[in-house]
Amino acid sequence: MTTGTDSTPAPGTDVDIKPRSRDVTDGLEKTAARGMLRAVGMGDDDWAKPQIGVGSSWNEITPCNLSLDRLAKAVKEGVFAAGGYPLEFGTISVSDGISMGHEGMHFSLVSREVIADSVETVMSAERLDGSVLLAGCDKSLPGMLMAAARLDLANVFLYAGSTLPGYATLSDGSEHQVTIIDAFEAVGACSRGLMSQADVDTIERAICPGEGACGGMYTANTMASAAEAMGMSLPGSAAPPAPDRRRDRYARESGEAVVGMLRRGITARDIMTKEAFENAIAVVMAFGGSTNAVLHLLAIAHEAEIELSLDDFSRIGSRVPHLADVKPFGKHVMTDVDRIGGVPVVMKALLDAGLLHGDCLTVTGQTVAENLAHIAPPIRTDSSSGRPRHRSIRPVGSPSSRARSHRKARW
Numbered sequence: 457m458t459t460g461t462d463s464t465p466a467p468g469t470d471v472d473i474k475p476r477s478r479d480v481t482d483g484l485e486k487t488a489a490r491g492m493l494r495a496v497g498m499g500d501d502d503w504a505k506p507q508i509g510v511g512s513s514w515n516e517i518t519p520c521n522l523s524l525d526r527l528a529k530a531v532k533e534g535v536f537a538a539g540g541y542p543l544e545f546g547t548i549s550v551s552d553g554i555s556m557g558h559e560g561m562h563f564s565l566v567s568r569e570v571i572a573d574s575v576e577t578v579m580s581a582e583r584l585d586g587s588v589l590l591a592g593c594d595k596s597l598p599g600m601l602m603a604a605a606r607l608d609l610a611n612v613f614l615y616a617g618s619t620l621p622g623y624a625t626l627s628d629g630s631e632h633q634v635t636i637i638d639a640f641e642a643v644g645a646c647s648r649g650l651m652s653q654a655d656v657d658t659i660e661r662a663i664c665p666g667e668g669a670c671g672g673m674y675t676a677n678t679m680a681s682a683a684e685a686m687g688m689s690l691p692g693s694a695a696p697p698a699p700d701r702r703r704d705r706y707a708r709e710s711g712e713a714v715v716g717m718l719r720r721g722i723t724a725r726d727i728m729t730k731e732a733f734e735n736a737i738a739v740v741m742a743f744g745g746s747t748n749a750v751l752h753l754l755a756i757a758h759e760a761e762i763e764l765s766l767d768d769f770s771r772i773g774s775r776v777p778h779l780a781d782v783k784p785f786g787k788h789v790m791t792d793v794d795r796i797g798g799v800p801v802v803m804k805a806l807l808d809a810g811l812l813h814g815d816c817l818t819v820t821g822q823t824v825a826e827n828l829a830h831i832a833p834p835i836r837t838d839s840s841s842g843r844p845r846h847r848s849i850r851p852v853g854s855p856s857s858r859a860r861s862h863r864k865a866r867w
């Protein structure tokens with residue numbers, strides 16, 4: 457007869473790699489729970505392992521979340537390899553790109569809270585010790601990060617990645633790299649008689665070549681960059697596109713990392729400090745990311761019990777140079793950010809300029825500065841002024857609604 461594990465913390469160490477799951481694995485009273493866990497595949501050797509929730513907003517309604525089942529499988533391999541036991545569960549998610557402009561839009565922001573509540577509910581009820589939370593769309597990213605902050609367990613966040621760029625050749629022979637925003641613009645242009653219905657149709661067929669979030673520095677890519685800057689994702693994991701197999705490696709390593717966090721006794725709020733939020737804001741400003749980052753970072757900070765206000769965004773934005781020429785106001789998309797080395801390159805430029813807190817802890821168990829030590833950024837900055845020597849778009853950062861006013865008409 458088994459009555460669970462005797463894997464209590466080793467003498468002399470206060471780190472328990474099973475801070476919660478002993479409630480369902482240890483002792484006579486947990487016989488029924490163990491019986492049910494045997495039915496999902498666990499056995500005698502597994503009771504001593506930390507139980508890791510692999511919480512995913514996968515669905516087949518939205519391209520943004522479509523690749524998450526693939527990534528979740530790789531996360532589980534990583535958890536197993538590191539000595540944990542992964543247990544996958546799902547949440548709802550909706551796509552802003554599909555749900556806007558009709559009654560459905562009322563459900564979009566609400567979905568963020570439903571996702572956070574769902575993760576909290578499963579993690580708390582089932583007594584999981586840690587989690588890798590996967591998301592791909594505007595509201596699922598902050599929803600997962602809110603859950604991580606609220607639960608304050610070992611947690612790693614993994615983004616699904618953005619779509620590949622789409623290309624549309626219009627009837628005048630001009631070729632355009634297009635994203636979802638071009639569809640919105642095309643509808644406006646067509647309504648004003650500036651574009652033919654045939655060109656609108658061409659754009660419609662080109663904007664989303666496949667799985668992944670919308671390609672510009674819109675809300676999903678902004679929040680993925682913020683999560684990486686905050687230290688909640690593995691360094692380099694925000695920028696590779698959704699179909700790219702590097703994401704499977706990041707997924708596997710995220711599974712290994714969460715078990716590493718448990719062994720080190722690191723929880724989400726050790727990472728989600730005020731300084732970490734300041735790092736996230738600095739990176740959003742340098743990218744000229746979505747103004748929705750303000751809404752979401754305030755909500756995530758609230759869950760982490762960190763005091764963050766609009767003044768923090770103004771203060772940091774007034775110091776951080778705007779480095780990226782990305783859509784919607786600029787030329788490039790997230791795959792271009794990936795080509796220059798991804799979010800770590802921007803972080804390294806900010807760190808070298810004294811605009812990032814290098815001593816913040818991350819999910820790797822190392823600090824921001826340690827994670828960035830090997831990065832040689834193509835973007836160089838002048839550390840005395842904090843201004844880039846070249847390639848700066850504007851001397852101070854701004855979320856994209858301000859940057860957008862600099863944009864020229866496209867068609």
Ligand SMILES: CC(C)(O)[C@@H](O)C(=O)O
Pocket residue numbers: 552553594636637670674675676746748
């Ligand atoms: C549809 C988009 C691009 O996702 C937009 O809703 C955003 O917030 O960025």
